Amino acid sequence: MSCLALSLQPTNGSDILLQTREWFPPARALVALSAFRQTRFAFAAGKHNSAEDGDTSLGDDPLAASSGQVIVGVESRYRVIYRLVNSIYVLGITTVDDDCVNNVFECISIVNQAVSVVVTACRGVDVTPEKLSRKYAEVYMALDIVLRGVSNIRLAAMLASLHGDNLSKMVHSAVNTESRIRGADSWGNVEIYSIEHEASVQSFSNASFELPAETLEAGDEVAATLVITGQAETDQKEKVEEVEEEKDPFAASEKLNKPEELVGGFKKDKEQSSDLSKALAGLDVTTLPPAAATQSTHIGVEGFEGEYGGIEFSHDNSTLPEDFEGLNQAWGGGLDASEFVGPKKVPKSQGLGGLELLHTSEAPKAAADGAAAPLEDVLVTKSEMKGPEMYILEEINAEFRESLLARVGLMGTVYLKTVPPKPSDDKETEFSFRVDGTSGVKRFVMQNSRISSLGNGLFHVRTSPSTDPIPILKYSLLPRSTPLPLRVRLIMRHSGTLLSMMIQYVSNPDLPAPLKDVTFTLKLPIDPRLLKVTPKAMLNRSEKELKWHIPEIPLKGEPGRLRARMPVDSSSEDELEELEVVGYVRFSYQGTRSLSGISLQPASEGSKDFYEVDHRYESGEYICN
Structure with a gap:
């Protein structure tokens, strides 16, 4: 909040003038003025030993300085900004607001404007109560305008009219004063131009223009010629299309009858020059490879026992068909298995390659009565799920720089395989389980639509059956707790x-x-x-x-x-x-234990809510550089 009140207080005597805002009660302003007067008297009598800034070297009356500020009051505290002009204090009263510094500077500016009004009214710095009483009405109205905020332009106009013009002109000078001093025109001077502009807009909007009859006739003649020309062109295109359709689609191209120099757009050179630079003009000619590149390339393979020989790759003398016979056949060819078995033939004691073993296996009990068993029951034995199954799939990521481990991370996912759904049964899968070995886990993420946490590592699953494995939990390990396989x-x-x-x-x-x-x-x-x-x-x-x-x-x-x-x-x-x-x-692994050591247990001992199958872990970004 800016300045709340302005007042003129002589050094000795009662207050001359008090001007307050509408929402600030005059009684509170009088309390602040009384407290300011008592503060002055206390400093003058030496009762107050310390000033606001802690400096007591100003003499008997520290408030005798030309300007300053002081906080007065006990219960209701106010900040009073003062300026001493001759023997009269010009006071500005505002609230004590330590957080808002702009409040103080704005109030100081208003007090300075009030000082200008007082000095102008008294025609100099010799300000006395008698001189102020002669221009009391002008000073009162000027301070009222200053208290509510006034620009420097209007303040200068008010001070100029304080003695010459009457009071009403000073009060009502705000309408055209600033625009006149800045050089702008008032609304009274500009209004006539706006009326003329509006009348011109109306006259142009109601105006109509007519073209001469000769111009219209000429335009009709040109349009008629354009329409005829368009129709002729379309008729000509249709005739050309009809002629093209009548031609034989398997006829030879007419380019064969053209001269040879015109085929492809190349013309013969009259000079018949064989210069290579002309033939290669505008083409990017790549440099020929060195002579060593045309020689055969040998790839040697060395093993523990010494030299294994190798394969030669070249364009001319290729040894590939000699080393691997039949490798270029339609089905790949390859090695002959008889080289590794020996000259003896494989005994055919099993007849058709072991297919008769199907007859010696145990037939289904349904065929005991003599009925033929279906072929798919004989060949494929389907193991039905006893209940929901759970397993863990982990991905290990690591980066080695020479022998140092630069980065490592492990992401794990707990999957749930439900019993395949049946058309007549819509029963949901619901059970609870516990996760052990989670001391090194950095973060757990759940699929809230299917699983909920019961606390202390217990989780409850409730989901509809699905044919695919469902990821219900995801977790990541701390780097220091991540094992490296x-x-x-x-x-x-x-x-x-x-x-x-x-x-x-x-x-x-x-x-x-x-x-x-x-x-x-x-x-x-x-x-x-x-x-x-x-x-x-x-x-x-x-x-x-x-x-x-x-x-x-x-x-x-x-x-x-x-x-x-x-x-x-x-x-x-x-x-x-x-x-x-x-x-x-x-690499990848599948077994009974997970890489991180996390295991899935039933919520209570002895229960078979789910079956734990083999866990898996595999490598992700496992690199070394």
Whole structure:
């Protein structure tokens, strides 16, 4: 809130003038003025030892300074901004608001404007009560206008008319004063132009224009010619289409009858020049490969026992048909199994390859009476579900930088397999279960439409039967609690133009079972010209990938090593350092235990609400670089 009241108080004597806002009671303003007077007298008599700012070096009357502010009152406190003009205080009263600093500055501005009014009324700084009484009405109305807010332009106009013009002109000068001083026109001067503009708009809206008869006739003649021309063109197009339809669709093209130099848009050169630059003008000619690129490429494969030989790839002398006979046949060809069995033939004691074993198996009891059993009952034995089944599928992600683990994360999902729904039965699956081993879990997420938490690791499931497994819970482990099934290390060394790479791997001995069918993929930086690997690997040239398939990694054993060596044509060390090699690992496992150690238990002992089947875990982004 801005200034609430303005007052003129002499140093000795009663108040001369008090001007307040409508919502501020004059009685409260008088209390503030009385408290200000008592504060002045207290400072003058020396009863108040400390000033507001803690400085007592102003003499007997600290409030005798030219301007300042002071907080007065005990119960109702007010801030009084004062300026001393000759022997009269010009006071501005406002509330005590420490948070709003603009309140103080706005009130100071209003007090300064009031000082200007007082000085102008007394024709100088010699301000006395007698001089103010002569211009009391003008001062009263001017302070009333100042208290409600006035601009500097209108204040200057008010001070100019304080002595010359009458009181009413000073009060009602706000309408045109600012626009006149800024140089703008008043509404009385502009109103006549607006009336003329409105009359012009009305006259133009009612006006109508007529074209001469000669112009209309000329336009009709031009339109008639345009219509005739359009009809002629359409008739001509229809005739051309009819002629084209009558032609033989299997007739030879007319381009055969054209001269040879016009076919394709090429013209013969009169000079018959055989210059190669003219023939290749405007074409991007690629540089020919070096002579070494046309020679045969040898890929050597080295194993534990030494050199395994290799396969030569070339354009002229290809050894591929010699090494693998029949590999280019329609169905792939391949190796002959008799080479591994020996010269002896396989005994055919089982007749048609073992199909008669179907007759020796136990026939269904339904066929005991002599009726023929259906073929699908004999071949496929379907195991019906005894009840709902649950299992955990976990995905492990890890990133190794050389031998250091950079990132790791494990995401797990609990799946529910319900009994397949029957057309006549719409019964919902409902049971409770408990999750154990959750000390390392970072976050659990539930599917609220099917599962609810009962607290203390207990969950309640209620869902309609479904043919597909339903994910009901998802969780993630803390990085420090995430077990690593496999630790991988990738090393890259270069000496001269040879680039050597090695992948070392070792299994976690705490796994429930050894990992099987593990695939290591090495992303090569370039397409290798010569490659030497240990042990045997598969090379994909289009993807620049080298793959090893490890049948089984023992839990407790020596670290495995996968080596590869290839020449690099770049001789600068900077280009060799920019080569990036990345290794990817793929594995999966299915067993009775989960990788994280989380298990699913019945809510109560001995209950068979659900059946826990084999859990699974597999690799996600398992990389080393």
